[in-house]
Amino acid sequence: MMLLIQIHSLQFHYYEFVKPIEDILRANHISFISKHYKHLSEIDITNAKKIIIGGTSLKDNTFLNDLSYFQWIPSYKGNILGICGGMHLLGLIYNESLEKKQEIGLHKIILETILFGEKDEIEVYELHNYCLKPSTFSILAHSKKCPQIIKHPKKPHYGVLFHPEVRNKQLIASFLKGIEE
Amino acid sequence: MKAGVLFSGGKDSVYAAYLAKKNGIDIACLITLHSENKESYMFHTPSILKVKKQAESMEIPLIIQETKGEKEKELIDLHKAIKHAIQKYKIEAIITGAIESAYQASRVQKICDKENIDCFNPLWQKNQMQLLHDLIEQHFEIIVTGVFCYPLDQSWLGKKINQDFIRNVTKLHDQYKINVSGEGGEFESFVLNCPLFKKPLQVIDKTITGQKNSWSMEIDVS
Numbered sequence: 556m557m558l559l560i561q562i563h564s565l566q567f568h569y570y571e572f573v574k575p576i577e578d579i580l581r582a583n584h585i586s587f588i589s590k591h592y593k594h595l596s597e598i599d600i601t602n603a604k605k606i607i608i609g610g611t612s613l614k615d616n617t618f619l620n621d622l623s624y625f626q627w628i629p630s631y632k633g634n635i636l637g638i639c640g641g642m643h644l645l646g647l648i649y650n651e652s653l654e655k656k657q658e659i660g661l662h663k664i665i666l667e668t669i670l671f672g673e674k675d676e677i678e679v680y681e682l683h684n685y686c687l688k689p690s691t692f693s694i695l696a697h698s699k700k701c702p703q704i705i706k707h708p709k710k711p712h713y714g715v716l717f718h719p720e721v722r723n724k725q726l727i728a729s730f731l732k733g734i735e736e
Numbered sequence: 737m738k739a740g741v742l743f744s745g746g747k748d749s750v751y752a753a754y755l756a757k758k759n760g761i762d763i764a765c766l767i768t769l770h771s772e773n774k775e776s777y778m779f780h781t782p783s784i785l786k787v788k789k790q791a792e793s794m795e796i797p798l799i800i801q802e803t804k805g806e807k808e809k810e811l812i813d814l815h816k817a818i819k820h821a822i823q824k825y826k827i828e829a830i831i832t833g834a835i836e837s838a839y840q841a842s843r844v845q846k847i848c849d850k851e852n853i854d855c856f857n858p859l860w861q862k863n864q865m866q867l868l869h870d871l872i873e874q875h876f877e878i879i880v881t882g883v884f885c886y887p888l889d890q891s892w893l894g895k896k897i898n899q900d901f902i903r904n905v906t907k908l909h910d911q912y913k914i915n916v917s918g919e920g921g922e923f924e925s926f927v928l929n930c931p932l933f934k935k936p937l938q939v940i941d942k943t944i945t946g947q948k949n950s951w952s953m954e955i956d957v958s
Contacts, residue, residue, distance in 0.1 A: 565737070567759040567856050575861035613845065614854045659849070660842030680838055682845060721838070721861060 557587040557731065558603035560595065562610065562640050564617035572611050575720040576638075579727050592624045600627050605634040605731065608641030610718060613659075613684050615640075622647055634711040636730050639683055642705070642714030646687040649707065653685040656700045664703045664717065666696045672729040679703070679717035686716055738764040739829040739856070740821040742814075742844065743798075745787040747871055747878045747897065747917075748833030748859055750927040753794075754874065755858045756831050757932060764825035765797045766790075767817050773805025786926065786937075789957045793933040797825065815847045822851060829854035835862055835919050864917035868902050874931060879939070882924035886949040887912060893944060893953040897925065926955065 557580065561573050573589060580587045590599060592608075600606075611618065618640060628635065628648045637645035643653055658681035665676055686701030692714070696704035705714045719726040741753045743766035753763055768787050791798035801817035803810045821827050830848050834841040834857045841857055848855040859867065871878060878897040883889065887908065895901055908914040914922050929936035941956035 565854070567756065567761055567858065570755065570858035570862075571856065571860040578861070578863065612854055612856075613849050614852070657849070659845050661838050680842075682842075684849070 556602050556604060557585050558599055558606045559587055559589040560606060560608045560641070561589060561591040562608065562618040562644070563591075563612070564615050565612075568611050568615060572609050576607060576609055576727065579720060579724050580731070583728050583731055585731055592618070592621065595624070597627075600631060603631075603633060606631065606636070607727070607730070608635065608637040608644060610639030610641055610682070613682060618644060619647070628712070629710075631712075632710070634730065635713065636727075637712075637714040638720070639716060639718060642687060642716050643685060645707075645712060645714045646689065646692065646705070649691065651690060651692060652688050654688050655684060656686045657684050658686075658698060658700055658716075659683075661722070662698050662717075664696050664698045666704070668695060670695050670704060672725055673723070677723065679719070679723055680721035681717045683716060687714065737829055737854075738762045738825065738827045739831050739854075740765045740767050740799075740818065740825065740827040741831045742833070743768050743787060743791075744833075745784060745790050745926055746833070747876065747925045747927055748835060748867075748919075750790070750833075750930055750932070751867070751871060751874075751876065752831050752833040752856075752858050754876075754930060754932050756856065759858075761829070761831070761856075763794075763796055763831075764827050765799055765821050766794075767799045767801070767821055767830075769801050769803050769810065769814055769817065771803050771805030771810065773810075786955060786957050789937055790927065790933070793935055793937060795934060799824075811843055811847070814844070815850075818847055818851060818853075822853065827853065829856055831856045831858065833857075833859055835859045835864065835867070835917070837919070864915060864919060865902070865906070867917050868897060868905075872898060872902075875929075876927060877929040877936065878925045878927050880923050880953075881926045881955065882952045883922070883946075884924075884950050885914065885920075885922045888914070888923060888949055888951075890944065890946065890951045892923065893951055894939075894942070928957070 692705040694702040803813035937957040943954045
């Protein structure tokens with residue numbers, strides 16, 4: 556079972572930031588549960604083979620005040636993919652910091668390595684006001700302004716700043732490989 | 737939360753408004769950009785002044801902002817309209833019917849960010865065939881008011897979006913890769929009735945203009 560964690564504070568953001576990811580999971584025949592972080596149980600996390608933490612709108616930063624709900628992350632041994640706000644959370648839990656740098660719309664990013672089936676330069680859809688300044692995470696892709704894909708030095712915990720559910724759906728499909736049921 | 741809907745009167749913006757209301761958003765106003773340029777990158781143009789009748793039926797105030805529709809400059813007019821909505825109706829968010837267009841969505845996002853208000857795109861990335869089915873299921877009565885690509889022609893004007901329409905447009909998708917919901921500008925639509933309307937609209941007059949595979953139907957409704 557795959558776990559998709561929602562971080563929006565207003566339910567109406569579900570359609571824009573959660574449903575597109577759920578649609579990709581369904582298209583890839585992945586069994587999943589999709590829950591808001593405030594409603595997660597320990598069993599949800601224990602049973603999850605992989606975890607995606609989604610994003611939310613530019614103005615919706617409530618989740619940044621709720622890091623206490625995410626203290627389970629360092630002890631989770633499976634794969635995590637944090638998308639945009641989910642990447643911010645992932646970094647903050649590991650004591651990285653954020654800086655204000657905005658990117659909105661389609662941008663080119665450079666991949667340092669072949670990753671999730673992608674290589675070289677790709678076009679991605681961005682929607683963020685902050686980016687992470689990693690000190691311990693490896694930077695696997697970057698734009699002119701920000702690290703775009705990062706990985707924890709020891710764990711399979713990834714952060715993606717752009718929104719792959721918009722123009723890079725195959726990235727999510729690649730992340731899901733191995734858990735088809 | 738009070739929000740303004742960027743409103744063209746076509747199926748996507750009306751459905752976005754419907755979803756907003758269903759999710760407890762207070763639609764404080766509708767915002768329509770009336771573009772002189774029929775090739776506008778941002779705004780749907782046919783039958784746009786008929787949105788007044790839709791707004792009356794929805795009992796929601798309407799802001800109409802004129803624009804020449806020149807690329808990028810029309811964004812200044814959009815920004816002006818959104819500022820007006822913030823001042824007059826105290827909106828805290830904008831709602832759009834954007835589905836795939838990163839061009840449109842990102843420009844609205846930037847304006848909302850400058851004005852420090854939220855932005856909702858409830859149809860973002862939605863499967864477009866599913867969208868047509870949802871509209872029919874939710875009793876939206878929609879007609880085609882413009883067609884702009886081969887092999888669509890004058891005969892499509894006035895057609896209702898129903899199961900027959902879906903069958904026909906699916907065939908064209910398979911053969912010509914036409915986007916089934918017209919997101920690529922292949923056709924434009926007008927909503928005559930939906931659950932947000934207090935009373936349905938009726939077409940009382942129409943004027944058809946165009947040639948080959950580019951046709952528009954200006955309608956008068958009551």
